[in-house]
Amino acid sequence: MVSPRAAYLAKIAARLEREIPASRPVHFPVTAVLAGRKNSPPDPAAGLPPLAVYAPIHYQQLPELFMERISSLTGKSPATTGFGSEGALTKGPFNALWPVVDLNNALVSAILTEDTGFTTSAGYVGPHFRVDHDVSLLVPEIWCRMRTHERDPLFLIEGGFLEKIDDFAFEGRVVLASRLGYRITMAFVDHYLGRIFETPDSVFPIEMLRPELQDAAMYAAGVDAIVESQRRVALNYFEDGSFEAACPPLRALLEIMAHGSFYGMGVEHPEVRAMFTRDALLASDWYAARLHTKQQRDIALWLRHVRALEQFRAAEQDFLPQDDIDLDTRSALARAQLTRVSSPAYLDELVGTIGADPFQGQMPSS
Numbered sequence: 429m430v431s432p433r434a435a436y437l438a439k440i441a442a443r444l445e446r447e448i449p450a451s452r453p454v455h456f457p458v459t460a461v462l463a464g465r466k467n468s469p470p471d472p473a474a475g476l477p478p479l480a481v482y483a484p485i486h487y488q489q490l491p492e493l494f495m496e497r498i499s500s501l502t503g504k505s506p507a508t509t510g511f512g513s514e515g516a517l518t519k520g521p522f523n524a525l526w527p528v529v530d531l532n533n534a535l536v537s538a539i540l541t542e543d544t545g546f547t548t549s550a551g552y553v554g555p556h557f558r559v560d561h562d563v564s565l566l567v568p569e570i571w572c573r574m575r576t577h578e579r580d581p582l583f584l585i586e587g588g589f590l591e592k593i594d595d596f597a598f599e600g601r602v603v604l605a606s607r608l609g610y611r612i613t614m615a616f617v618d619h620y621l622g623r624i625f626e627t628p629d630s631v632f633p634i635e636m637l638r639p640e641l642q643d644a645a646m647y648a649a650g651v652d653a654i655v656e657s658q659r660r661v662a663l664n665y666f667e668d669g670s671f672e673a674a675c676p677p678l679r680a681l682l683e684i685m686a687h688g689s690f691y692g693m694g695v696e697h698p699e700v701r702a703m704f705t706r707d708a709l710l711a712s713d714w715y716a717a718r719l720h721t722k723q724q725r726d727i728a729l730w731l732r733h734v735r736a737l738e739q740f741r742a743a744e745q746d747f748l749p750q751d752d753i754d755l756d757t758r759s760a761l762a763r764a765q766l767t768r769v770s771s772p773a774y775l776d777e778l779v780g781t782i783g784a785d786p787f788q789g790q791m792p793s794s
Contacts (some may be wrong), residue, residue, distance in 0.1 A: 443730045460571055460579060461521045464564050468503030469555035470646065478646045479503040479654035480552040481608060483637050484563045484614075487581050487590055488609030490538055490704040491695050493545035493683055495607060498531060499661040501654060503551055528670040528678070529785045535678050536718070536782045539709045545609070553645050554639030566631075581610070589616040595706075595732060598648040605651050606696065607658075662686035671742055673788040675714055677703040712777065718783030721776050725784055726774075730766035737762055 429435075459742040462485075470478040488496070525642070537543075548561050548567045553559050577583055584590040590610040596603055600685055614629065614637060621628030640647035662685035671682055683690040693700050702708055705760060709715050737759045 457466065459576065461543075462548050462567055462571065464548050464550050464561075465501075466503045467549050467551045467553065469552055470649070471504055475503070476504055478555060478650040479653060480555045481639055481647050481650035481654070482547075482549045482551055482553065482607075483611035483639065484549050484632055485557075485567065485612045486547050486549075486609050487584070487611075488545040489581075489701075490535075490543065490545065491677075491681060491701065492607050492609045493543075494531075494535055494538070494678070495658055495685055495695075496547075497534065498681065498685065499654075499658045501657050525672040525787070526668075526673060526790055528665060528673050529787065529790075531678055532673075532675045532785050533782055535675065536709065536715070539677070539704055539706055540780060540782065542706055544579070546581075553636045554642040556642045557636050569624055574620060576619075584616070585610065587615070589613055589619065598644065601650050601652075603648045603651050604655050607654065610653070616657065625779040658685045669789060673785075673790060674690070677709075717786060719778045719781075720783075721786045722778055722781070722784035723769060723774055726769040727766065730762055730769055734759070734766055741782070 439454050440446075442456070443450075446454070448454055465482060466480055467480045468476070468478070469480050470476060480503070548563050549559065550561050550564050551559065553563065573581065581590065587594075589612065589614050592610050593605045593608045596607045612632075614634060617628045617632045617637070621631055625631055636640045662682045665674065665682050666686060671679065674682060680690040680693075680703060681695075684695050684700075688694070690697075690700060695701075737755060741755050741759075
């Protein structure tokens with residue numbers, strides 16, 4: 429709206445690049461979603477621990493990403509109740525089903541789509557850099573100047589633009605910093621922020637890229653607080669029994685979050701990592717059960733439609749002229765759909781979808 433000529437040229441350039449004829453619209457799909465997280469330094473008066481251990485941009489593979497999504501952790505904010513677990517998954521009145529159902533669906537979706545878990549920081553980057561939502565506003569400017577292959581996590585890792593965060597020893601204890609995943613490096617700042625700023629390292633100095641340089645003790649305390657919050661949240665799924673309804677990859681995460689290991693394996697174990705691959709999901713019995721559950725529910729749905737139309741046909745002559753509704757067409761459509769969803773081939777159609785959660789333990793098996 430501010431620069432119509434530039435917007436017009438961008439659309440024309442996209443049309444030419446994609447070879448889209450003038451008779452068809454040019455669509456601009458969303459190709460990246462970067463979640464935001466709220467960070468804050470400690471508030472001793474309120475008894476709030478630090479949560480300012482994240483760099484401006486992080487990447488987490490699905491195991492670490494879902495540890496965070498399970499706990500829905502947030503820092504101190506006027507929009508929340510303070511440090512702790514926030515979000516719709518933690519609000520019982522919003523959903524009559526167990527939260528594990530939402531987590532199952534979300535995890536299956538993420539694995540199938542091979543979701544890339546990039547996140548950005550808001551509030552603080554480290555305890556001494558207050559950024560409010562500036563990073564959240566800046567990242568779209570960075571991301572839109574990166575080509576598709578440059579947003580690939582493997583490309584960024586291999587190119588040295590992302591560095592893995594490792595566990596480390598501090599004051600006689602092991603700090604599980606590996607749960608933070610990967611963070612951007614100075615090479616990322618020079619290469620990609622350099623497309624916007626003349627001196628990009630003045631925007632993201634090294635102390636922002638590595639918050640432990642600001643205060644090592646506070647950094648370790650922040651990671652410890654994250655791990656403890658994840659443990660506390662995961663234990664809820666054991667206490668209410670819903671752990672048994674978790675799909676196998678989610679069950680492994682809950683075990684690791686709550687008890688530190690899954691059959692003696694940590695989150696870095698190859699067998700655990702393999703559970704989060706698309707090939708493993710598609711080949712699993714539990715995913716096949718989700719597809720079977722979806723088929724049975726679709727059969728029940730279309731059977732209900734067929735019966736409702738039959739009942740309506742039997743009663744319609746009492747209160748409605750027969751020609752007002754084309755019951756024959758509707759009945760034929762409903763019966764055709766019932767036949768389609770009842771066939772074995774329908775299961776093949778469902779491959780690649782999230783299927784349906786069987787609600788194990790929450791609903792009667794019938």
